[in-house]
Amino acid sequence: MTSAGPKINLAAVEVAVGAILKYIDEDSGREGLWRTPERVAEMYGELFSGVGTDPAAEIDAIFSDDVTHDPVLVADLPFYSMCEHHLLPFFGRASLVYVPDRHIAGISKIARALETTARRLQVQERLTGQLADAVMFRVKPLAVACRVEAEHLCMSMRGIQKPGHRVITTAIRQGPGGGENGATPAYTPSDLLGLLNNRG
Numbered sequence: 001m002t003s004a005g006p007k008i009n010l011a012a013v014e015v016a017v018g019a020i021l022k023y024i025d026e027d028s029g030r031e032g033l034w035r036t037p038e039r040v041a042e043m044y045g046e047l048f049s050g051v052g053t054d055p056a057a058e059i060d061a062i063f064s065d066d067v068t069h070d071p072v073l074v075a076d077l078p079f080y081s082m083c084e085h086h087l088l089p090f091f092g093r094a095s096l097v098y099v100p101d102r103h104i105a106g107i108s109k110i111a112r113a114l115e116t117t118a119r120r121l122q123v124q125e126r127l128t129g130q131l132a133d134a135v136m137f138r139v140k141p142l143a144v145a146c147r148v149e150a151e152h153l154c155m156s157m158r159g160i161q162k163p164g165h166r167v168i169t170t171a172i173r174q175g176p177g178g179g180e181n182g183a184t185p186a187y188t189p190s191d192l193l194g195l196l197n198n199r200g
């Protein structure tokens with residue numbers, strides 16, 4: 001397991017939040033706001049703890065397995081991320097399915113990779129691709145597919161104001177033909193997408 005500490009200058013963030021408060025509140029000196037810059041900086045340290053961290057590095061428990069060539073599905077992992085356009089959350093669930101070649105991943109490590117890629121300024125498409133890439137790079141499966149379903153608060157509480165909407169993104173990656181040991185992939189990309197769409 002790797003742990004990510006804050007990679008951002010929290011003291012500078014605190015000063016900047018203090019400045020924003022002065023511009024957005026007519027009584028920014030009131031007691032309720034005294035520690036708000038400090039709280040927000042601390043919160044950003046948590047929300048952006050994945051900055052500068054490679055999601056693939058989180059997948060650090062990989063087990064040899066020559067037998068399993070059937071899909072492994074990790075379904076409905078909850079996540080919270082931050083839209084890089086509006087600094088508002090988008091949140092939902094991510095599911096990932098992969099077809100092992102010679103290795104299987106520690107299941108929790110896939111959730112850790114998701115956490116790392118979510119805890120930064122993001123767009124949903126990139127988050128989806130980064131999770132699939134992390135598994136492809138570290139586990140070297142025959143194929144991997146990822147599905148992310150999320151609501152974006154920038155589309156719910158402002159702007160077009162469509163609360164309850166769902167944005168669904170997918171990413172599919174295939175290993176080099178046949179996999180390391182020459183096994184023929186028995187599952188097509190559309191099979192994997194079918195598993196993701198019909199999970200549970």
Ligand SMILES: Nc1nc2c(ncn2[C@@H]2O[C@H](COP(=O)(O)OP(=O)(O)OP(=O)(O)O)[C@@H](O)[C@H]2O)c(=O)[nH]1
Pocket residue numbers: 083084085122123124125152154155159160
């Ligand atoms: N593709 C993609 N777009 C996103 C994501 N998060 C937010 N956006 C979009 O980024 C776009 C930014 O558009 P702009 O016109 O620059 O910003 P805006 O005027 O605030 O746009 P509105 O949200 O339409 O009011 C919007 O269409 C958002 O919905 C994401 O994860 N992926």
Ligand SMILES: [Zn+2]
Pocket residue numbers: 083084085086087088152154155
């Ligand atoms: Zn947004």
